[in-house]
Amino acid sequence: MTALWARHCSTKIWSRHRLAGDEGGKTLLYIDRVVVDDVRAPQVLKNLERRALAIRRPDLSVVVQDHSVPSFQTHSGLGGNDFVDATRVAAHRHGLRLLDVGDAEQGISHVVMPELGLVLPGSTYLCVDSHSPTVGGVGALGLACGSSELEHALATQAMWVRKPRQMRVRLEGGLDDGVYAKDVILHLIGRLGLDAARGIALEFAGGLIASLSVEARLTLCNMAVELGARTSIVAPDETTFAWLATSPHAPRADLWRRAHDQWRDLRSDGDARFDVELEIDCAGLAPQITWGTTPAQVASVAGHVPDTAAQAGLDEAIWRRALGYMDLTPGTCLAGTRINRVFIGSCTNARFGDLEIAARIVTGRKIADGVKAVVVPGSRAVGRRAQEHGLRDIFEDAGFLWGEPGCSMCAGGGGEKVTAGERIVSTTNRNFEGRQGAGVRTHLASPATAAAAAIKGEICDPRPLVQER
Amino acid sequence: MEKFASVRGAAAPLLIDDINTDQIAPVQFMRALEPDYEKALFARWRGDPNAPFVLDEQRFRRAPILVAGSNFGCGSAREVAVWALAAHGVRCIVARSFSEVYRESLLKNGMLPVVLNPALRSDFEARVVAADGQAPFEVDLAAYRITCPDGAAFAFGMDAGERTALLEGLDDVAMTLRHRSLIDAWEKQTALHQPWLQQITATD
Numbered sequence: 001m002t003a004l005w006a007r008h009c010s011t012k013i014w015s016r017h018r019l020a021g022d023e024g025g026k027t028l029l030y031i032d033r034v035v036v037d038d039v040r041a042p043q044v045l046k047n048l049e050r051r052a053l054a055i056r057r058p059d060l061s062v063v064v065q066d067h068s069v070p071s072f073q074t075h076s077g078l079g080g081n082d083f084v085d086a087t088r089v090a091a092h093r094h095g096l097r098l099l100d101v102g103d104a105e106q107g108i109s110h111v112v113m114p115e116l117g118l119v120l121p122g123s124t125y126l127c128v129d130s131h132s133p134t135v136g137g138v139g140a141l142g143l144a145c146g147s148s149e150l151e152h153a154l155a156t157q158a159m160w161v162r163k164p165r166q167m168r169v170r171l172e173g174g175l176d177d178g179v180y181a182k183d184v185i186l187h188l189i190g191r192l193g194l195d196a197a198r199g200i201a202l203e204f205a206g207g208l209i210a211s212l213s214v215e216a217r218l219t220l221c222n223m224a225v226e227l228g229a230r231t232s233i234v235a236p237d238e239t240t241f242a243w244l245a246t247s248p249h250a251p252r253a254d255l256w257r258r259a260h261d262q263w264r265d266l267r268s269d270g271d272a273r274f275d276v277e278l279e280i281d282c283a284g285l286a287p288q289i290t291w292g293t294t295p296a297q298v299a300s301v302a303g304h305v306p307d308t309a310a311q312a313g314l315d316e317a318i319w320r321r322a323l324g325y326m327d328l329t330p331g332t333c334l335a336g337t338r339i340n341r342v343f344i345g346s347c348t349n350a351r352f353g354d355l356e357i358a359a360r361i362v363t364g365r366k367i368a369d370g371v372k373a374v375v376v377p378g379s380r381a382v383g384r385r386a387q388e389h390g391l392r393d394i395f396e397d398a399g400f401l402w403g404e405p406g407c408s409m410c411a412g413g414g415g416e417k418v419t420a421g422e423r424i425v426s427t428t429n430r431n432f433e434g435r436q437g438a439g440v441r442t443h444l445a446s447p448a449t450a451a452a453a454a455i456k457g458e459i460c461d462p463r464p465l466v467q468e469r
Numbered sequence: 470m471e472k473f474a475s476v477r478g479a480a481a482p483l484l485i486d487d488i489n490t491d492q493i494a495p496v497q498f499m500r501a502l503e504p505d506y507e508k509a510l511f512a513r514w515r516g517d518p519n520a521p522f523v524l525d526e527q528r529f530r531r532a533p534i535l536v537a538g539s540n541f542g543c544g545s546a547r548e549v550a551v552w553a554l555a556a557h558g559v560r561c562i563v564a565r566s567f568s569e570v571y572r573e574s575l576l577k578n579g580m581l582p583v584v585l586n587p588a589l590r591s592d593f594e595a596r597v598v599a600a601d602g603q604a605p606f607e608v609d610l611a612a613y614r615i616t617c618p619d620g621a622a623f624a625f626g627m628d629a630g631e632r633t634a635l636l637e638g639l640d641d642v643a644m645t646l647r648h649r650s651l652i653d654a655w656e657k658q659t660a661l662h663q664p665w666l667q668q669i670t671a672t673d
């Protein structure tokens with residue numbers, strides 16, 4: 001715990017949670033919150049029983065129903081609700097807090113945990129899902145793991161982690177109206193590639209970050225995973241604290257004051273040294289959309305599908321395969337490409353602010369003929385608030401379907417099927433082949449770009465639609 | 470955990486970068502509580518008669534060694550993407566680099582991730598392609614060495630702790646619980662100084 005290296009925001013959290021080091025090059029970290037999702041819960045909890053292992057801190061663990069929650073009453077979830085049912089049974093048997101389908105606090109893990117104050121600045125968070133670093137948006141250290149590591153964490157409340165290298169990305173410049181955090185992170189992934197932050201703790205900083213809402217920061221940290229980041233964080237500031245102050249499980253009164261005092265010290269020291277440092281000027285950035293089958297295959301909406309593999313910076317075979325899968329011709333303009341579907345949802349972009357952004361474009365309009373558009377709030381709380389503010393009516397009046405909170409169409413667990421060959425603009429984080437269903441062509445974009453595509457029936461720049469309001 | 474000492478057999482080349490877990494084990498195969506992991510393996514890449522998938526070719530059908538590009542196992546944290554390879558008989562993956570979560574899951578399943586020194590990679594990969602599954606490679610963890618069919622040997626490194634855990638098939642939980650007193654002490658301290666971390670505040 002020498003002051004010399006405990007200087008970045010994430011190393012401050014790291015060193016405060018360090019239990020033992022450094023066996024096999026790894027550090028044993030205490031994990032404050034362990035989260036089990038409904039895809040993994042049935043098997044992981046059964047394995048613990050088989051291994052006769054007790055859960056060390058059931059009071060600090062949370063089970064969520066998200067991946068396999070049916071999006072509509074007419075649908076069934078994964079395995080015809082097998083996962084939802086088995087998760088419920090297993091959570092009850094182990095005395096774990098369950099955010100169950102229909103509960104006021106239910107939602108996608110990485111949406112509800114920060115929103116409810118179940119994960120706090122300066123804490124460590126482990127979820128058996130790759131997008132755990134999302135919680136960096138509130139200044140927590142989020143780590144992802146597989147099922148076996150989760151069993152270990154439930155039994156020990158600790159995890160062995162290799163110390164990440166440190167990277168800081170300073171985002172400067174203001175964003176145009178109609179351009180959002182999602183565009184920034186897509187642009188960044190396109191520029192840096194899927195491997196740029198592997199084994200790295202990535203901190204977002206700079207003037208733009210200071211001006212962004214917590215929700216926008218959560219979006220950035222969420223998709224930093226697509227850069228390969230081990231974890232990502234925005235140092236918590238007064239914006240974070242104000243956002244958390246009203247959350248139902250945040251500490252209160254005297255405890256809040258004590259916590260607040262400590263949280264203010266979490267920001268990286270002025271002279272902290274990072275292994276990699278980068279500055280990106282976001283002024284003038286255009287809305288972004290993916291054209292290929294990874295989040296790094298991205299261009300601005302007014303841009304073109306790369307003419308050649310070299311231009312795309314890809315191997316010939318991979319480039320051809322991506323274009324073949326997406327059914328796009330080299331050199332075509334992305335704007336104007338007809339679409340069949342729109343999905344606004346997921347742990348990337350289904351918070352209240354995201355729905356507000358989309359609603360600004362949808363208000364008073366109708367979705368294009370032949371387009372099926374779905375909006376699924378990231379949590380029940382988001383859904384309630386959206387309803388209170390009239391957003392649900394705006395979406396439904398425009399012809400959107402409004403689904404039950406959960407991951408829904410992000411990974412195809414909500415029961416809403418998309419047909420092979422259909423083209424969808426989606427606010428999710430992965431456009432891998434088959435991610436949203438076999439043969440489904442996914443274009444990742446911001447809620448604004450997705451909403452605009454629903455209205456126009458084609459990929460388009462959302463800015464004119466925003467500005468018309 | 471299953472012990473890993475050495476394996477001997479065909480080395481299957483899959484020299485593509487950024488192979489993600491949605492490719493290794495598509496989500497549609499997780500739709501059952503007890504899925505058929507082997508069936509899930511690269512399900513969308515297999516079965517194409519025009520482009521036979523490497524692990525489906527007779528000589529690689531039970532290849533215990535897979536040789537891949539960089540950032541292998543990126544994307545979703547799903548461990549089925551490890552179990553699917555295990556079900557196919559793969560025990561060791563030699564890649565240019567691994568996603569960290571995926572690499573940890575390999576270790577927890579008694580499988581060996583190897584990253585060769587960058588200076589040696591092309592040479593090794595060329596030998597894998599040249600051997601074309603016709604002659605066996607041997608990976609010896611105790612000796613930190615891969616031996617090619619022609620006798621050429623490639624040394625690799627690994628943290629001693631990880632190696633011991635693999636060689637002896639150590640129980641990870643039991644290992645960590647040797648530090649139980651540290652965990653107890655941490656919780657006690659934190660309950661005093663950061664009590665909000667040691668409890669979940671109840672709603673009003």
Ligand code: SF4
Pocket residue numbers: 066067108109110129131346347348406407410411428429
């Ligand atoms: S919304 Fe998508 S990315 Fe997020 S946790 Fe659910 S399935 Fe994973």
